Amino acid sequence: MNTTTPDPTHDADDEHTTGHVYDGIEEFDNPLPGWWKWIFVASIAFCPPYWIYYHGGTPGRSIEETYSVALADNTRLQFEEIGELQPTAETIVKYMYEDSWRRVGSIVFQTHCVSCHGRDGEGKVGPNLTDDVYKNVTHIEDIASVINNGAAAGAMPKWSNRLHPNEVVLVSAYVASLRGMDLDGPRGPEGKTIPPWPELTVSDEDAPADDS
Template sequence: MSSTAPNNKPVVDDAPKTDHAYDGIEEFDNPLPGWWKWLFIASIAFCPPYWLYYHGGTPGRSIEDGYGVALAANTRLQFEEIGELKPDAATLVEYMEKDNWLRVGKIVFQTHCVSCHDREGQGKVGPNLTDEYFKNINTIEDIAKVINNGAAAGAMPKWSNRLHPNEVVLVSAYVASMRGENLDGPRGAEGKTIPPWPEPTANTEDTAESDSSE
């Protein structure tokens, strides 16, 4: 037995229906297409490896890390604003006080240095950068020298052939800023204590306040 639908197409009354009925309105049991079901199953199967890869804690794979890398690349385009920085004590101390550029140094550190010094600088394969003990550093400008030229017979590789000179200065300023945080690391204290970093000049402090207000 059949009837006619509003579009003049016959509707077969004995077509399979669900057991749902509301106010006399019945629901046909039309299964989803096979391709849709397989696409749904494939999406579920894809989720665990996707989550493990991007959210499993491996440094450099999260959306935040990807944004940081893109931001660093964009920042290189802005280096014309500051010119080529010199890795001397005055410049390093100055850029330790500039939060916007120190963030760039942090991104460089978290992109290239975490495998040895861990994400917060507490040490891993390399020494702890947050305490008051230093193996290859006597003055603040030695940080840039070690980054540029390497140290410990290659255990610390040279980065002068891989980083922009400004990136070396900014990551050196960021490393210098870690001093005194005293985070617990697996290696313990190494090296010797050295004099504190130079104090920022009044001009540097004024510039830092200007940058933070922008």
């Protein structure tokens, strides 16, 4: 009967090394702990839902948009600074050109209006807001009136009971600022072409001082 004599130079630990030796140090080939591998697998599986949720195009979920919402919320706390705005043509035109306040209007639009008017105002269920053709607006202040009171037998709901008066003015300024972008949307032109918005006028108190 043949018998195998154990090799006295063979070490059982040799079966668990990679064969790499550096400066007399051997590299063991130990398997990764099971818990570590499952955490790794779970992190990979978590990536697609995370990307879809935060970067899939849904308004208000990206880091930039979350920051804008927080900034707008903070800006609303400053409403005492401007008092309660009236939805006049002069006021709406003024806030079309004030970036920080128009951003508040943008957030109101992104929060409440994109489902009907599109992310950039290009129109979806509701009409395109980026061309020169309007259904229920003839003058710039009519935008605030439509927002406050609704239109088209309720297809455009009234928002006067859900928005702060300042939010109505600021979102009106934002909507007015979309005019001229002429984005392509699913709906064709609806209504009639109206005159341009009034020009921004600088009051005496806002005019630069005369140093002469």
